[in-house]
Amino acid sequence: MALHDSLTRKRAARAIEGSLMLLVVLLVVQVWLLMASVESWLAGHHDVALPAAVLSGALFAGCLGLTLLARRTDRIAALLGSKEPKDQA
Amino acid sequence: MSDSSVRSSTVQSSEETRLWREEFSVAAAEQGYVERRQFGKFLLLISGAMFAGQLWLLAKEWMARARRSVWPRREVAVAGEIPVGGARVFQYPGPMDNCLLVRVDETRYVAYSQKCTHLSCAVIYSAAHKRLECPCHEGYFSIDDGHVIQGPPPRPLPKVDLELSGGKLIAIGMSEFGKDQER
Numbered sequence: 001m002a003l004h005d006s007l008t009r010k011r012a013a014r015a016i017e018g019s020l021m022l023l024v025v026l027l028v029v030q031v032w033l034l035m036a037s038v039e040s041w042l043a044g045h046h047d048v049a050l051p052a053a054v055l056s057g058a059l060f061a062g063c064l065g066l067t068l069l070a071r072r073t074d075r076i077a078a079l080l081g082s083k084e085p086k087d088q089a
Numbered sequence: 090m091s092d093s094s095v096r097s098s099t100v101q102s103s104e105e106t107r108l109w110r111e112e113f114s115v116a117a118a119e120q121g122y123v124e125r126r127q128f129g130k131f132l133l134l135i136s137g138a139m140f141a142g143q144l145w146l147l148a149k150e151w152m153a154r155a156r157r158s159v160w161p162r163r164e165v166a167v168a169g170e171i172p173v174g175g176a177r178v179f180q181y182p183g184p185m186d187n188c189l190l191v192r193v194d195e196t197r198y199v200a201y202s203q204k205c206t207h208l209s210c211a212v213i214y215s216a217a218h219k220r221l222e223c224p225c226h227e228g229y230f231s232i233d234d235g236h237v238i239q240g241p242p243p244r245p246l247p248k249v250d251l252e253l254s255g256g257k258l259i260a261i262g263m264s265e266f267g268k269d270q271e272r
């Protein structure tokens with residue numbers, strides 16, 4: 001049967017949706033962080049640059065991790081999906 | 090409409106749908122799935138851009154720190170050549186950084202960056218009100234320390250530190266509002 005109709009595919013899609021939502025949350029925090037740190041840097045608080053960069057790096061790593069996780073889930077689902085017909089036979 | 094005719098029309102419409110799906114074999118679920126994946130990549134790209142922006146800020150901070158540690162000394166005027174209540178534009182620390190030197194009274198000179206902290210219009214000195222005024226959105230700054238008196242500017246004007254030596258006014262560095270008190 002078509003791969004996209006399989007249960008595993010649906011589950012993978014749901015997992016990807018979940019990670020996308022988390023990605024959006026992390027991204028909102030990251031955008032806010034950049035805005036706040038630029039604003040306070042311009043206001044003369046020069047010490048914020050380093051911790052803000054570290055935190056932003058951590059958030060980026062989180063986003064990267066989530067994307068990789070989603071991709072792995074997708075790959076596993078594709079593998080399972082391609083095995084399904086044989087298993088059923 | 091009779092029961093059988095309703096049933097036959099339903100069967101017909103489902104048949105049509107099937108035909109339509111066969112002829113235009115666009116897998117909607119698959120398409121949505123791919124779109125979500127692309128959206129994920131797009132989000133990651135934005136996240137990378139935010140991180141790059143933060144690194145840019147850090148690089149700017151390091152460069153500014155290096156520059157702050159070695160301010161150039163530059164002669165900006167000869168004392169007495171500007172009348173009381175008068176002002177003169179000079180460039181400091183770079184050739185593109187316009188600053189304003191103001192003679193407030195007989196003995197007192199002050200200098201500030203001329204770039205308004207709101208949207209970078211050039212500020213001018215108002216001798217009548219003894220304040221620096223931005224003509225763009227009526228932002229006013231104090232002539233004493235550069236703090237914002239009124240208007241949209243979010244930050245005070247950076248101050249140029251001056252030194253009087255040998256009858257000459259020399260710019261020796263820049264300081265931001267509140268930093269003088271810290272030192």
Ligand code: FES
Binds near residue numbers: 205228
């Ligand atoms: S640019 Fe100076 S007040 Fe807006």
